[in-house]
Amino acid sequence: MDTAPSELLGPHGPFAEANPNFAVRAPQREMADAVAEALDAQSTLVVEAGTGVGKTFAYLVPAMLHPGKVMIATATRHLQDQLFLNDLPRVKAILGASRDAALLKGRSNYLCRYRLEGAQTLEFIRSGELREQLRTIGDWTMRTRTGDLAECEGVPEGSPIWGMVTSTTDNCLGSDCPNFQDCFVFEARRRAQEADLVVINHHLFCADAALREEGFGEFLPDCDALIFDEAHQLPEIASAFAGETLTSRQLLDLARDTVNEQMRDAPEMAALRDLAAALEKATADFRIAFELRSQRDAWSAVREHAPLVDALHTLEQALAELRAGLELAAPRGKGLENAQKRAEAMLALFARFSQADNSEEVLWYELSARGFALHATPVDAAAGLARALHGQPRALVFTSATLSAGGRFEFFTRRVGLGKDAKTLRLDSPYDYPRNALLYHPPGMPEPNSPAYTRAVVEAALPALEASRGRAFMLFTSHRALKEAEQLLRNRLTHPLLVQGEMQRHRLIERFRELGDAVLLGTQSFWEGVDVQGEALSLVIIDKLPFAMPDDPVLKARMDAMRKQGLEPFPHFQLPQAILTLKQGAGRLIRGEQDRGVLMLCDPRLRSKGYGKQFLDSLPPMRRTQSLEAVRDFFGKAEN
Numbered sequence: 001m002d003t004a005p006s007e008l009l010g011p012h013g014p015f016a017e018a019n020p021n022f023a024v025r026a027p028q029r030e031m032a033d034a035v036a037e038a039l040d041a042q043s044t045l046v047v048e049a050g051t052g053v054g055k056t057f058a059y060l061v062p063a064m065l066h067p068g069k070v071m072i073a074t075a076t077r078h079l080q081d082q083l084f085l086n087d088l089p090r091v092k093a094i095l096g097a098s099r100d101a102a103l104l105k106g107r108s109n110y111l112c113r114y115r116l117e118g119a120q121t122l123e124f125i126r127s128g129e130l131r132e133q134l135r136t137i138g139d140w141t142m143r144t145r146t147g148d149l150a151e152c153e154g155v156p157e158g159s160p161i162w163g164m165v166t167s168t169t170d171n172c173l174g175s176d177c178p179n180f181q182d183c184f185v186f187e188a189r190r191r192a193q194e195a196d197l198v199v200i201n202h203h204l205f206c207a208d209a210a211l212r213e214e215g216f217g218e219f220l221p222d223c224d225a226l227i228f229d230e231a232h233q234l235p236e237i238a239s240a241f242a243g244e245t246l247t248s249r250q251l252l253d254l255a256r257d258t259v260n261e262q263m264r265d266a267p268e269m270a271a272l273r274d275l276a277a278a279l280e281k282a283t284a285d286f287r288i289a290f291e292l293r294s295q296r297d298a299w300s301a302v303r304e305h306a307p308l309v310d311a312l313h314t315l316e317q318a319l320a321e322l323r324a325g326l327e328l329a330a331p332r333g334k335g336l337e338n339a340q341k342r343a344e345a346m347l348a349l350f351a352r353f354s355q356a357d358n359s360e361e362v363l364w365y366e367l368s369a370r371g372f373a374l375h376a377t378p379v380d381a382a383a384g385l386a387r388a389l390h391g392q393p394r395a396l397v398f399t400s401a402t403l404s405a406g407g408r409f410e411f412f413t414r415r416v417g418l419g420k421d422a423k424t425l426r427l428d429s430p431y432d433y434p435r436n437a438l439l440y441h442p443p444g445m446p447e448p449n450s451p452a453y454t455r456a457v458v459e460a461a462l463p464a465l466e467a468s469r470g471r472a473f474m475l476f477t478s479h480r481a482l483k484e485a486e487q488l489l490r491n492r493l494t495h496p497l498l499v500q501g502e503m504q505r506h507r508l509i510e511r512f513r514e515l516g517d518a519v520l521l522g523t524q525s526f527w528e529g530v531d532v533q534g535e536a537l538s539l540v541i542i543d544k545l546p547f548a549m550p551d552d553p554v555l556k557a558r559m560d561a562m563r564k565q566g567l568e569p570f571p572h573f574q575l576p577q578a579i580l581t582l583k584q585g586a587g588r589l590i591r592g593e594q595d596r597g598v599l600m601l602c603d604p605r606l607r608s609k610g611y612g613k614q615f616l617d618s619l620p621p622m623r624r625t626q627s628l629e630a631v632r633d634f635f636g637k638a639e640n
Contacts, residue, residue: 111141439616453481
């Protein structure tokens, strides 16, 4: 690079010239030069960039100037779209760069023409709401150039119709598909292969790594540099992809696809319909057999329950009989052949749940209102992730606002399999936290395991909410606590109350901004990735320190494995993980240079336990108080 990125982002650089209001930030410039150095040297860099550093431009500028192929992975599809549609074009225009960029998502984000044709013949959606949604998608198909479902308006994000018009790794016919030449996924991959800079997401990277690990080829192009934004989410996403999952939806999709393909290519083989119907019934019966069991638990906790074991065997038998029928029908069409292969893969996972425990993985289940998921998750995914990251010589950059706990990066680097040679960099937020933020710790709170704890949180919150005039997030560590707080607040709150689950998350945030004085109750999905600038959000209340639930089956297995290695799980896993999560939740408060607000942490363990200091020291340097009057005074000054 002829010009250092720090100069381009400096007071006399093109960004300041293009925008008189561009904020020149020393931490941003330092990060940009560090990223450029890592790209040039093909080395590894881990950067924690506090709120307001401007990390997106800090990695986009050197990425745009780098001569090699760069891939940028975000944590969510929303951030992926924001980066590709807004930030990247802006940086490209200001720099006058000629680098070609492409957006690539997982195949389930693109319309599948073949499956759309099949859905249009399904008898059970001949009329009604699903039929209208299908018609909307069909009309949009005639206009779209990319097939990216994010472009299609008028169909709810959670509609079951999407699963009927998109493909998965299981049911994609690949080059055997009659619509292959017009395939949106194939075209998106072609553009990514040719582009200089590709924007993907963590899920896609991990899915590609799993394909390569299993010897089934790859989905992503090779690159000279990989940049992970919101990198703190990568370990858990990688863990999910390193394992295997079988859901009730997959089984029902297999039954539905079998009928669809049978009608298309083997109309005289009507027996396949009966076999598919038997699989649907066995799937429903298996869910019923769980009765009122915990929503998620280790398989070992229920494997002796006779009705459940019987239902599992019945389901496995129904799947085996369908597989046998599909084996006879497979020569009749590629769709039937694909369905047979899917049935075989599902049977292989079922076999794992019938065998003895494997110390390398944990078998567990998860229940929803009408469905289930069976998981086989590796206890430690770090080795597999390390192989994926270091499979070829390239630069690796990891960045997020929350990567260190207690000023140290070992918790993150260990979980993604990085060696001690990785360079780390901590850049604090440039915002004036001592002046603009206050940390309020209400006195006299009961212990968090007390039955009266959530009521105490609400009672302590009400005067703070009155002082802030609403404009608040209340973040909970469990849905149970959220629901209890909702009931307690319904008739006592003078401000609009918004609750997670009432509408889609993005619409809930829009409504929160529109109202201007609302109180929003949320759990895990609202602790991060939510950006509300200005006075609409002036108070963030967190009920408890966000320790992971100790009965989580994967966590229990990981803790047992650590003990066998001579490591105590609490200081090496549970504590740093909770610190990072708290930092994410606290980070919702100050999102802009002019923002002011109060962070209310209710958990008494911040003062009563020795580890409380580590939580407090990991937060930005806010003034601290136990006085409600100080909170009222803070908001009173804001009004003057």
